[in-house]
Amino acid sequence: MAKKKQEEMSFLDHLEDLRWHLIRATIAIVIVGGVAFIARDFIFDTIIFGPKKGDFVTYEFFCKVSKTLGLDESFCIKELPFRIQSRTMAGQFSAHIWTSIWAGFILAFPYVLYEFWRFISPGLYENERKNARGFIFIASLLFFMGVLFGYYVISPLSINFLATYQVSPEVHNDIDLGSYISTVRTSVISCGLIFELPILIYFLTRIGLVTPQFLRKYRKISLVIVLILSAIITPPDITSQIVVTIPILILYEVSIVISRFVIRQQAKQEKALRKK
Template sequence: MAKKFIQEKEMSFLDHVEILRWHLVRSTFAIMLLSIVAFVMKDFIFNTILFAPKDANFITYRFFCNVSKIFGTEGLCITDIPFTFQSLAMAEQFSVHIWTSITAGFIVAFPFVIWEFWRFISPGLYEKERKGAFIFIIISSFLFFIGVLFGYYLVTPLSVNFLGNYSVSNMVSRNITIGSYISLVRSSVLASGLIFELPIVMYFLTKMGLITPEFLKKYRKHALVVVLILAAIITPPDIISQIIVGIPIMFLYEVSILISTIVIKRERKKEQQNA
């Protein structure tokens, strides 16, 4: 094992590029394979999953309505989302089908993609750190899927409800292109999933010595501004939606500070033991 580690460390830049290429090839193959499965499951993905937030009986809308009734009002209850779907371009529906299938393939294949990523970076880690591969994949996948669910069950319904009901005039009919709707759902889900990887990103940045807990604490207020900007990008332009999305992101930021602190303490402890 030690000999293999030395050989991997002494590889040239082109050798690393070649290894990276094959990791990317395997990841792409897995995504494409699952995308084909998703392509075949068209009815389930579109009718059951993607178009569900358009229904006023969607679980998120019912939850907010029940919460509203607890306080003696029905202000958060939704009876209808008044817009219809349309397709204006000849290839629009086919294009939407293709990109939706690829997105679904990426989401389902994410654990494998993360595993390939780990296999690429693992030669540069200590033997003890390599043994944490399983934990790393589980935590990364868990955070990503939690983010995807957050985007689907919270960000998407808020966006669909707000934008679907927004109108500048009664003279404008609400006929939304299917590409526009699916793009909103897709971006909300993927953006949320990737944002929830923040603790993992902070872990590696700390390991690389690029950030410290002190740095994260010092720029906490700046991070809050960035979080609000991110929330504004992936949510409709109303303050309530931004706050709802911003809260878990700030929580992840605080978790990142904790993770960074633990990493720094471990690194210092190793340095003391090796001294």
């Protein structure tokens, strides 16, 4: 579909353009999700159920760290004492479909961003497009870093705590398949999106809603919000919350640096325009 010039496009033209970008992004997710559907054994046995196994790399790492520091060896486990069950007729098939779709979204994320960028970039000035050339690469890198953090840190922390917690020896943990997958999926997707904070701050600074001074002024309030957020996406123990809080605080400080960089760039551009 031949594109009109941005300034000549009506509101309905913009909606039509957006519709085609969404269609192409959806097709990419479906195609990649189809590949994930075929690779069922790898997706479920190796990835989804990886944090359920006692020899998962995260448990072995924390076990070694605990032994080195002489701390509690609760992560030195051979097997997690719970079973996963499906209690509905279509439970396993439904889990297979939706897990494939979410896998398609995660793996096709760079292309989804590319379509998003193609939609908004015509509305930017040439110098703004130049300054944001690395948008897709950086945003995708941050997203995948968040996904890996969620999978290798948040998921095993949550599963190890919640699946082994007992109110009484009389109660056995037989975890529903959907509940287990939801825990892994929520950990992975939420961390992937949280790691996009520097990108969000970049655009908020560009449009004037956020400044470095604002971010520094409300740093303490942000710390409280981060702690609350960490408590939501992690099990209720201090160690897990600290592990999650550290990278989020680092991202916040990086966002301040990015915001300061954007302000400086805008000041240079304004100065250059005044000289002309």
